[in-house]
Amino acid sequence: MGRAPCCDKANVKRGPWSPEEDAKLKSYIEEHGTGGNWIALPQKIGLKRCGKSCRLRWLNYLRPNIKHGGFSEEEDNIICSLYVNIGSRWSIIAAQLPGRTDNDIKNYWNTKLKKKLLGKQRKEHHAQARRAGGLKQEIKRESEDTMLAVGVISRTPHWSYEQNSWPIPVANAYSDLNNQTSSIVTATMNSQYSSFDISLTQDQLYPSTVNTITTDTCHTSNVFQGFGNFSSDLACVDPQHIDGSERLFYGMESMEIGNGSTNTTSTESTSWGDISSLVSHYEACQQRILPQEVTFEGSSYFAMQTQ
DNA sequence: AATACGTCCAACCGCTCTTAC
DNA sequence: AGTAAGAGCGGTTGGACGTAT
Known part of the structure; x- marks a missing residue:
């Protein structure tokens, strides 16, 4: 038997948040805090959203001092360095980058940084293979x-x-x-x-x-x-x-x-x-x-x- | 102009961890 | 110690948008 769902899926709104919903959530949390209970929060403020969805929206978008996009070279380096050391622990990596969310970093890694890294690596592979005088290391790239x-x-x-x-x-x-x-x-x-x-x-x-x-x-x-x-x-x-x-x-x-x-x-x-x-x-x-x-x-x- | 394809990112899902009882 | 429920996390998805054909 699986665990009980956190909310009534049939009666919660899904998909993109409207500006009104954002405003409701933001003003409530700024005034009262989360109350330590995300599940109960949407009911309190009259939002037809799952508590988890509210939490995500707040943490990834509405929370103050969130930065979106425009990752600097230094941030790239931190992300790469930490990824090499600890893998896909996005929350830990995000903790080292003020204003960045784990979701943002994860998306940035998956869509851009990984490719950037692989591109550089590929060049290195080619150079290396040439130096080694063979193509063996080009295998199954x-x-x-x-x-x-x-x-x-x-x-x-x-x-x-x-x-x-x-x-x-x-x-x-x-x-x-x-x-x-x-x-x-x-x-x-x-x-x-x-x-x-x-x-x-x-x-x-x-x-x-x-x-x-x-x-x-x-x-x-x-x-x-x-x-x-x-x-x-x-x-x-x-x-x-x-x-x-x-x-x-x-x-x-x-x-x-x-x-x-x-x-x-x-x-x-x-x-x-x-x-x-x-x-x-x-x-x-x-x-x-x-x-x-x-x-x-x-x-x-x-x-x-x-x- | 229409369509296909690729990219990006917000949001969701399902799992584990933590905490309270 | 065991259990239930909430919190947190990482992986994945879906749709909007941009670009190529």
Whole structure:
């Protein structure tokens, strides 16, 4: 048995809001607030609308200081950066952009930003393929692009996944470019606001990208070819390979990682603020990265998608 | 001018989460 | 602890509008 509907669907008006309805809702909420009960609100003010519809109308349109359209380059970057880190958590992303609603951002992403990103990425693919002297990486562009936009597609990792030890994605992993033989790789967890680096060995970092997202803020896009020549925007850390990784990813503010075999460098100690806790909470608790194997032309790939 | 097609975005739907009892 | 109801969220849809043919 399903749950009872929130309103009598037959007796509520649907579709676009009229200026009169807007005015009624706006003036009532400005005067009395929502009363903490959206379901009862339309009846109070004599609107033949579902409470959920009123809530949506207020939050997405009538609420003060709402901005519509005209996303700036900076906002684009924030959205891209957060999307790469936390996926389609529009409400979290919207919280970082004052005056923007989750619905607006979601629409903007789906209609414009995604295409913009894929366009840039495609150019990068072509350039890359030319450099590599082959077309192998042009394969199945359309379907791959979708996965790539979401995050990561990767070669089969060199460790096996065990239950509850799915890799944690990090942004920006790179070896010392002046030392191509270095076995130490620096991985950066970053956001628009701050970042910190951790040094990792090959066993700890899962170099993930075949092709990575390319934006103004995430501009590296390399095929992984070995640690001596490694640079990637997105990689994954095997939590079991980092001592104290729970502290790193569950409680970002401490920035302390156990000694073990991992050297730790912290460039940021306490200023992660809301976004970091949201992101880290999301990474650690909400989102398990489930690698899905994709086989193509005899090569095994793992597409990292969120559930 | 008519039609087809593509884009955009407000609104809806159905699900999960949270809270109150 | 269990349950019901409201709130919140992300995905999807439908229609208005613009552009191409």
